[in-house]
């Protein structure tokens with residue numbers, strides 16, 4: 001057993017990020033300004049999306065992307081139950097109705113066939129979540145959207161470095177929202193980015209991310225600017241600071257190296273765990289894709305293993321390995337169980353996965369010994385609790 005606790009995740013911050021933050025702090029300009037503009041421009045270059053708008057979290061990004069899409073009170077929006085709560089809470093904040101469509105057990109992504117069943121005259125949008133960094137079947141989803149005249153917004157919180165048929169996540173729909181929370185593939189402390197191909201959405205997002213104000217602070221206070229401004233519409237305080245962008249600029253440069261390491265670790269896990277029938281793994285898909293490996297999840301099969309996920313997580317902790325739970329399905333949280341009562345009957349796959357899923361440590365700071373320790377710990381618990389072991 002490991003002598004030291006292995007945390008589930010750890011941001012990789014180097015001297016370049018530290019120097020750039022210090023540069024911002026010393027420059028006299030620490031909030032939204034030239035470094036945010038630079039980060040946005042690097043992000044459009046990386047993803048190939050024509051527009052990027054930096055915000056202070058993916059949660060706020062989802063909120064204003066939904067508003068830019070014209071989602072209104074009473075509209076229905078179809079999304080996955082296997083997501084972080086922001087995907088649905090920001091719909092509820094607008095007064096829209098989240099409609100959950102079940103996932104595919106192999107990919108853990110929303111199942112396009114289930115989306116089709118949930119469409120009503122009130123449906124306005126589909127929000128696919130690229131779970132763990134595996135791209136959803138966007139051709140199938142966009143075809144459904146086209147047929148029913150719906151908007152598509154990717155929840156790309158896990159998907160920086162994800163590609164679908166040669167195209168980056170963030171270029172596959174009307175808008176996409178990325179997260180730079182510290183456990184994500186790259187971080188800005190807290191932060192998010194919205195990409196969109198629509199110039200009008202870009203203009204709208206720039207307004208709503210900062211109070212609905214006609215001019216950014218940078219344009220008001222920088223040399224040559226004018227301090228006069230007007231408020232054009234209801235807006236929010238969702239802007240990213242230059243201090244955050246300073247970190248992001250260098251994290252984005254390191255992304256290929258980070259994701260290569262994640263992929264190598266995920267492949268090592270996969271090679272080992274695939275032999276155990278007691279757990280299910282996220283299966284890759286037949287279409288051409290690149291997985292960003294934001295998360296490596298295992299799903300315990302209660303028919304083959306004698307331990308509940310919560311106890312498994314506890315025993316992993318006793319072996320000094322940190323784990324995560326991504327996710328408790330939306331309709332299993334008490335508030336949403338009430339709010340969305342009745343929807344659970346159509347969600348058998350996500351209900352079962354929700355009770356049995358856990359995420360293993362996966363980040364570029366892990367070395368081969370760390371990965372071997374994770375593999376040993378999971379293997380020992382599978383062997384200890386396998387129903388096969390009991391029957392023999």
Ligand SMILES: Cc1ncc(COP(=O)(O)O)c(C=O)c1O
Pocket residue numbers: 057058059060083084086087129155157158178179180181191192
């Ligand atoms: C799928 C998904 N969507 C949205 C979010 C929200 O991201 P943020 O913490 O940047 O608001 C997360 C964060 O964990 C997420 O996993």
